Amino acid sequence: MGAADRAEGARLGELRTVVFDIGETLVDETRAWGLVARAVGVPALTLFAALGVVIERGEDHRQVWPLLGVDAPSVIPTIERSDFYPDAIPTLEALRRAGYGIGLAGNQPAQASGELRALGLPVDFVVTSAGLGVRKPAPEFFASVVAAAGLPAAQVAHVGDRVDNDVVPAAGAGMFSVFLIRGPWAHAQKSLPGAATRWESLG
Ligand SMILES: [Mg+2]
Numbered sequence: 544m545g546a547a548d549r550a551e552g553a554r555l556g557e558l559r560t561v562v563f564d565i566g567e568t569l570v571d572e573t574r575a576w577g578l579v580a581r582a583v584g585v586p587a588l589t590l591f592a593a594l595g596v597v598i599e600r601g602e603d604h605r606q607v608w609p610l611l612g613v614d615a616p617s618v619i620p621t622i623e624r625s626d627f628y629p630d631a632i633p634t635l636e637a638l639r640r641a642g643y644g645i646g647l648a649g650n651q652p653a654q655a656s657g658e659l660r661a662l663g664l665p666v667d668f669v670v671t672s673a674g675l676g677v678r679k680p681a682p683e684f685f686a687s688v689v690a691a692a693g694l695p696a697a698q699v700a701h702v703g704d705r706v707d708n709d710v711v712p713a714a715g716a717g718m719f720s721v722f723l724i725r726g727p728w729a730h731a732q733k734s735l736p737g738a739a740t741r742w743e744s745l746g
Contacts, residue, residue, distance in 0.1 A: 551740065554719050560644030560667070560692040562718070564703035565622075565651055565659070567726030569631040575620040583613045591727075598731045601707070622658045628725070630746035632664065639665035646670065648688045648701075650678050650708070668692070679708040685716035702742070706732040714739060 563569050580590040590607065597606045608615045624632070638645055646668045647659055653673040660669060668691045672678040675687055685701075692699045696717030703709020703721070705728045714720035714737070721740045724733055 554697070557698050558643070558700050558719060559694055559698040560646060561638055561700045561702065562646035562648050562670075562688055562692065563631075563635075564701075564705070564709050564723075565647055565649035565655070567704040567728060568702060568709075568723050569628065569635075569647070570622055570626050571628050572626070572726075574626055575622075578620045579616045582616045582618065583608070583611070585611055585613060595727060595731070598728055619652050619654065622655060622662075624662050628745070630744050634745040635665050644692060644694075646688065646691055648684075648691075680712040682712065682716065685712050685718070688713075689716055689718065702745075704729040706735040706737050710739070711737040 566572050576590060576594070577587045580587040583590070585593075590611070593607050593610050594604060597604055597610060600606075605615065635645055644667045645665060647664075647666055648670040649655070649672070651671040651673060653671070656669045656671050656674055659666070670684075670688050670691050672684065675684060677683045677687075679685075688701070689696045689699055697719070700719040700721060701709065701713035701716075702723050703713065704723050704726045706722060708728075710720050710722045719740070721742055722733075723729065723742050723745065725744070
């Protein structure tokens with residue numbers, strides 16, 4: 544074990560709470576984006592490809608609507624338990640059994656907090672951009688996550704699928720930052736600098 548591994552091991556030992564991003568970290572958004580494609584009247588493949596273009600350009604995902612020349616959808620699909628990646632809920636349950644605090648934090652609409660709480664997940668707190676009035680990657684968002692955990696930042700891990708919106712700002716806030724490599728953003732951004740600890744899955 545090298546010095547870097549020992550340093551990381553020491554940091555892992557300090558952790559008391561794990562905070563997860565929501566979209567494409569815990570939740571597979573394929574079904575939701577498919578519903579949105581139908582709602583705005585474009586084929587799903589066209590929307591998925593256009594989303595990839597926007598991601599590669601480093602733009603906000605909402606730029607996909609002007610790119611396609613359609614209005615943004617008026618209704619956002621609800622998050623359902625079946626949308627979670629197969630390893631997501633078992634991981635939350637295992638962390639809970641092991642005594643960790645668990646938070647969810649994402650750029651999500653106002654409805655998401657209630658939807659997530661209604662699913663009966665083993666979660667201590669939910670932080671959403673709509674609830675805070677500030678979106679990731681703003682430092683204020685991550686400061687609010689640390690405040691919700693009620694711990695020093697060094698005792699909080701953050702797991703997310705985006706280098707720009709999750710990995711870099713979570714580390715900047717002093718949290719132990721984990722880059723989960725799944726979903727379209729992760730694959731587009733995995734060569735960017737700034738990813739400390741990398742996981743291929745949660746299991
Ligand atoms: Mg995400």
